Amino acid sequence: MRIIVVGAGEVGSNIAVSLSADHDVIVVDVEPETVEELTYSQDVLAVEGDGTSLDLLREVGVDSADLFIASTDDDETNLVACSTAKTLNDVFTIARIKNAKYLETWNRSERAFGVDFMVSVNLLTATDVVRIIGLPAALDVDPFSGGLVQMVEFEVTKDSEIAGGTIAESDRFEGLTFAALVHEGKVTIPRGETVIRPGDKIIVIGRPTSTREFSRVVAPLEAVEGIGDVVIAGGSEIGYHTARLLEERGLNPRLVERSPERARQLAELLPRTTVLEHDATDVEFLVAEHVNEADTVVAATDSDEKNLLISLLSKNIGVGRTVAIVNEGTYTELFEAVGIDVAISPREVTAEEIIRFSEEGSIENLSLIEGRQAEVLEVQVDEGSVLTGRAIREAASELPSQVVIGAITRDGTFIVPRGETVIEAGDHVVLFVATDVLSEVMGLV
Structure with a gap:
């Protein structure tokens, strides 16, 4: 191409x-x-x-x-x-x-x-933010098959129930597939005997209800009970869209904006959001407004440095979870290394959305994993696919070993992929694929 x-x-x-x-x-x-x-x-x-x-x-x-x-x-x-x-x-x-x-x-x-296709950076990023804070234990959440399937990435802490156990011991959730494990930055496909260590990231594909259930064993229970109280620091376009999307979910977020003019504008645009005109780096103000009691603070100013400071101050005063917008993509790992729970790069989110149009075949959606070491992608299979009309156990023998069939949907119904499951033409299949075999796989499915 x-x-x-x-x-x-x-x-x-x-x-x-x-x-x-x-x-x-x-x-x-x-x-x-x-x-x-x-x-x-x-x-x-x-x-x-x-x-x-x-x-x-x-x-x-x-x-x-x-x-x-x-x-x-x-x-x-x-x-x-x-x-x-x-x-x-x-x-x-x-x-x-x-x-x-x-x-x-x-x-x-x-x-x-x-x-032919338009990518709205600010709206796309805000949507990503809302998905992530909607499942508070997650580092990344991407929907597939119209929301019937989720790909979720979690970080395993030392307090996680699954830390120190094997994949086989953790694989007890109906409608959930363990697609990959990230250990020290390297993506691998785990086997039943693979040990899950604290600090590892685990990528699962399954029903939204199953991913939420799984999140309760990854993170402490109090961290996954719901979105709760959200404070957005910064009335940028991303901050505005995040508040608007939360309002559409029936929530009443708070938004802190320093500019009087912008604060007034946002107050008119966001009827269910409490807009506070102040500097979000003022610790005394944050405590006085009980921001320290918030479940999540989203740092969404137009300055990476200010977003980092706001996030660190929020963690310091006791906020449960911090999500920061990082415009300079190289800073993402730095933000997370110093204790920010999730750093979201609008540029990475945008690149992910655009790259799918370059893939051969009919890709409905995709998510890039760890610097594109792998991809999670959704394809609609046709009569010519090696998957069609065959049990997964049989069809998998023709696919590279670096491929996992994560989920299947048929006529709006979720199907758990098992060895005996037969895939039919027209089914939507969500696959985890290592990037180095992607071209080969797309020629087969």
Whole structure:
């Protein structure tokens, strides 16, 4: 597949590097230093120039491209780039945007702006935040098959009931598959005798009710009773959308915003949210407003440094759980290393959403695992799939060993995958696949 990426910032670069191993990728950026750095640090062809220029797009071969991704930090540039590309070729276009008003316009009209798929960074990130705080023991939560299936990543603490035990001893939850274990940063597929150690991350796939039940043995019971009291620090677009989505769930979050003008605006937009005009780094204010009693604090300002400080202060005064937005992707591990419970990178969330369009075959949804060491993906199988019409035990013999069948849905019904289960054409199958065998697997399923 020939892919052109406009914008070599963190998102564009990550997408380009991730796709370059299997595809012909060209990156366009206006900054010569960025182009030079990408050219020498990664095996990617980078071109200096304006991605909205008709002449430049002709030069880089948009007329023969299969996928066009506009991922600069400017919404309008991305929309114009997609529109320009469409004048040269009916290439599939993806635009990354921050302002949700463009998404609303796009949703109301067919292919507005010349965009085939639009990724709203702020809304996508807020949705991720709400999913995670909805299952408080989780590090990551991704829905599949219209919400019938969840992929959840948990960290095992020394207090976890499963710490020190084996996978076989923990495998007692109906509708749950143990897909992978992450030990010291390395992803492996566990066997029954595999020991689960404190500090490991465990990835499960199953019914939402089963993942919640499992969470109660991973984390202390008081941490998984529900969303509870949520305080959002920062009235950014991500903070606003997080509060709005919580309101839609019938909750009454609190939101702290320093700017008087922005605080007034948010108070008008969020009728069920208590908006507090103050600096969220003021410890005396946090205690006076009983923020220390909150179940979760979401640090959602536009500053990574402030989000880190707010999160650390919240942990220090006794907040149960902290979730921080991290715009600089390289800081994510640092945030979690110093005690922040969950660090969410909007850029990583966006890249994950975009990358699925580059995969061969019909992928409905996917989640990237630990720097793309593996993927959890949903496919709809057809008559030509090696899985169709055969028991899983038999079909699995033709798949690489680095594949786990995590869940099956058929006509809106969840099916627990067992050795004797027969997969039918039209079924949606959620798979865990190591990245190095992904191309082979997609050619089979």
